[in-house]
Amino acid sequence: xxxxRAVVCSWVVVIGFVAVTRxxxxxxxxxxxxxxxxxxxxCPTAGFTKIQDAVNAAPAGATIRVCAGTYPxxxx
Numbered sequence: 001x002x003x004x005r006a007v008v009c010s011w012v013v014v015i016g017f018v019a020v021t022r023x024x025x026x027x028x029x030x031x032x033x034x035x036x037x038x039x040x041x042x043c044p045t046a047g048f049t050k051i052q053d054a055v056n057a058a059p060a061g062a063t064i065r066v067c068a069g070t071y072p073x074x075x076x
Contacts, residue, residue, distance in 0.1 A: 030061045031058075031059055031060065031061030031062035031063065032059070032062050032063075033062070033063045033064075033065055034047060034048060034054045034057065034058055034062055034063070034064050034065070035047055035048070035054075035064075035065045035067065036048045036049065036050070036051050036053075036054045036064060036065070036066045036067065036071075037049065037067040037069055038050075038067075038069030038070055038071055039069060041069075042067040042068050042069065043065075043067040046067060050071070050073060051064070051066055051071050051073060051075050052073055052074075052075050052076070054066075055075055055076075
């Protein structure tokens with residue numbers, strides 16, 4: 001039961017963070033939106049399959065949208 005409670009609390013924190021910060025991030029972005037999807041299933045028109053490739057290509061002010069998937073990489 002305690003493990004379940006920890007998982008639920010983790011999700012609440014993550015959801016709260018996204019809900020609070022996402023509008024602020026969106027309002028400041030004047031650039032293009034680059035889309036990443038590891039297998040192009042969830043977002044078939046994604047321009048990138050790796051997050052780092054999108055970061056490298058992103059101009060100042062761009063938004064990078066990462067679709068659900070598994071991304072075994074370190075992004076810098």
